[in-house]
Structures are given as structure tokens and as C-alpha cells.
Amino acid sequence: xxxxxxxxxxxxxxxxxxxxxxxxxxxxxxxxxxxxxxxxxxxxxxxxxxxxxxxxxxxxxxxxxxxxxxxxxxxxxxxxxxxxxxxxxxxxxxxxxxxxxxxxxxxxxxxxxxxxxxxxxxxxxxxxxxxxxxxxxxxxxxxxxxxxxxxxxxxxxxxxxxxxxxxxxxxxxxxxxxxxxxxxxxxxxxxxxxxxxxxxxxxxxxxxxxxxxxxxxxxxxxxxxxxxxxxxxxxxxxxxxxxxxxxxxxxxxxxxxxxxxxxxxxxxxxxxxxxxxxxxxxxxxxxxxxxxxxxxxxxxxxxxxxxxxxxxxxxxxxxxxxxxxxxxxxxxxxxxxxxxxxxxxxxxxxxxxxxx
Ligand SMILES: Cc1cc2nc3c(=O)[nH]c(=O)nc-3n(C[C@H](O)[C@H](O)[C@H](O)COP(=O)(O)O)c2cc1C
Numbered sequence: 215x216x217x218x219x220x221x222x223x224x225x226x227x228x229x230x231x232x233x234x235x236x237x238x239x240x241x242x243x244x245x246x247x248x249x250x251x252x253x254x255x256x257x258x259x260x261x262x263x264x265x266x267x268x269x270x271x272x273x274x275x276x277x278x279x280x281x282x283x284x285x286x287x288x289x290x291x292x293x294x295x296x297x298x299x300x301x302x303x304x305x306x307x308x309x310x311x312x313x314x315x316x317x318x319x320x321x322x323x324x325x326x327x328x329x330x331x332x333x334x335x336x337x338x339x340x341x342x343x344x345x346x347x348x349x350x351x352x353x354x355x356x357x358x359x360x361x362x363x364x365x366x367x368x369x370x371x372x373x374x375x376x377x378x379x380x381x382x383x384x385x386x387x388x389x390x391x392x393x394x395x396x397x398x399x400x401x402x403x404x405x406x407x408x409x410x411x412x413x414x415x416x417x418x419x420x421x422x423x424x425x426x427x428x429x430x431x432x433x434x435x436x437x438x439x440x441x442x443x444x445x446x447x448x449x450x451x452x453x454x455x456x457x458x459x460x461x462x463x464x465x466x467x468x469x470x471x472x473x474x475x476x477x478x479x480x481x482x483x484x485x486x487x488x489x490x491x492x493x494x495x496x497x498x499x500x501x502x503x504x505x506x507x508x509x510x511x512x513x514x515x516x517x518x519x520x521x522x523x524x525x526x527x528x529x530x531x532x533x534x535x536x537x538x539x540x541x542x543x544x545x546x547x548x549x550x551x552x553x554x555x556x557x558x559x560x561x562x563x564x565x566x567x568x569x570x
Pocket of ligand 1: 262263264265266268287315317345346366387390391392394420421422423441442443444445447530531533535
């Protein structure tokens, strides 16, 4: 690690230590400061990543009220006007900062991305999470509105590009993550130290994070915070059926599958019957025809699965971190637990090692 990156880790470590002193008399951690929390004005370096059908106002506001950064998923709303209404609904539930995710992926049905971006700006949102494609075409609009842009990347080369084009924060999504991990298959053990060496802007560790050990490890590897998807799905406030949450509590780290590999559009999903059928189709000799898969993976079926709790209705994104999930806490309890565990590790276990 270069000298400056090392100093940066040390500086953040000192900040975390000073954060430890700010305890309320109930023993609650008042803050854990990093460059990221200072930039956004939030208490804890914990973000709830955008999640199709899950990132509604109930979850985003609960995460923000608990001191993290909640994110509404833009395209979960059927129109830009509906997104503006959802933003207002979220504002009614929290006065803390929250963000909107804009996922720019190739879709079967064309999406009016520019109109969604315009709606985000006009609604007065100040933090946007972009993902899926180079966000450069949207940056002039966002920057003119003084919006902080967090771009999600699955590789160092894309992270460096995001920094170069003017994104404010990079969310580094390792191979462990739910959703689209890219095609490089590099885990966060490698991606995060690389990001620490090469990036100047703050970055988040994303993928495989779900507890205080993960937060402490991510901070030790130079990250300014963590982004979690799967872990936040399994909370009281996540607006999905209890059976889906329970299936994830019971799942092990082996219960995810990588589908669409043959189409070079890999997605990590929960390993249910439908995911296994998709894999069988992809395993057949010759090129995969998406038309053979399409009826199984329609977005609407995933949404119905979340609403009705029929676990084999469609597919849903889930990360390897399901193996670390054992309960369904509130967002407040989850964030407090993660911060508290991380601070204990930093101040006790690591401190002891450093003082020898
Ligand atoms: C159900 C679900 C839906 C997701 N949908 C999106 C999405 O629409 N856009 C996006 O950028 N990321 C999406 N993600 C990825 C998350 O924002 C986050 O990057 C990822 O979950 C991190 O990995 P983890 O699940 O191991 O925490 C989704 C994740 C899950 C679990």
C-alpha cells in the first residue's frame, strides 16, 4: 500500500476511535465517522444499496432514521411521476438524508432514463446511486444540481474511470454480491485493497457484508463504509413477504446461484427451483437463447414472489452473505449491532495487537 493510502487508513482509524467516545447513556453508539459520513452528513458508514422491488420508502426511511443511508430504487416505480411521489412518501417518514438509485441496464422494455434522472433532480434529491452502466451522460445534470454521485462498480478499472469522470464516491461490488457481480470474478479481499491503493475519492465495500466483522474488515482494507443489499432484505422493515426473509435466514453460503453466465450478464440469485431450471437451460450445448429463459425470469414474477411468498414463482437477487444471516432485526437494531461489533473489534482485538 502506498504511503498516502496508509495514512488515510490511519486517519480514518483515529476518527473511528474518537467516534467511540461518543456514547449515549443507553450505551448506543452516537456516531462512527469516516470521509463518507462527513460528506453526506450521516451518522454511520452503512448504506442500503438500491434493490429492485425492495427499495421502497419503508426500508429507505428506516435505514436513514437508524443513522445509515437509505436508498429508494428509482426503477421500482413505474413512472418518473410515481418516483416523485415515492420520494415525498420517504420524506414524510424521515428528515434524514436518503438517496435514489438509478440502475442503467439494458432492458427488454425501453426505460426513459433521462426522465427518471430529471425527476430525481426536480424532486430535490441530493444523493444518487448509479449502477449498471457508465453514468457519464447523467453527470452534467446531477452536478449542476449539486448532487453527490455514488457509482457502483465491479472492477478497479471501472472504479478509476468513475473517479476520472467526476463521481464523488465509488461503491466497489465484489464477486460475493447479490445482483450483477460482473464477469471478472474478483472478490472484495482483492478489490478493496486495490481500491485503497489507487482511488483518491472515498469508496464503499459492497458485497458479502452483513455484520460488524465485515464492517471492521472493510474499514481495515481502506473502505470508507459498507453497502449492503441482502442483509437489509432480511429486516423487519423490508417490504417483502416473511417467507422470503425466513428462507434467507435458513439458507447457507452455498444457497446462491450464478445465472446468465452464458449471456455474459451474470446475476447472483437465491438458489431456488427456478434458478436451477435456468442453469439447466444454460448448460445445454450451444449458445443460450434468452427466449428459452425469459418466461422463468420475468420481473413481474419476482415482484409477485416478494408479495406472496411463493418461493418458486420467479428469481430474486441474493448474495453469499445469506450464510451469515440468522435473524430478522429492525434496521435500527441491525445498524447498532454492526457498529457496536465493529467498534469492539477495533478497540479491543485490533488495539491489543497494535500495542505489542
Ligand atoms: C433483491 C435485490 C435487488 C437488487 N436490485 C438492484 C438494483 O435494482 N440496482 C442496483 O444497482 N443494485 C441492485 N442490487 C444490488 C445491491 O444494491 C447491492 O449492490 C448488493 O446487494 C450488495 O451485495 P450484498 O447483497 O452481498 O450486500 C440488488 C440486490 C438485491 C439483494
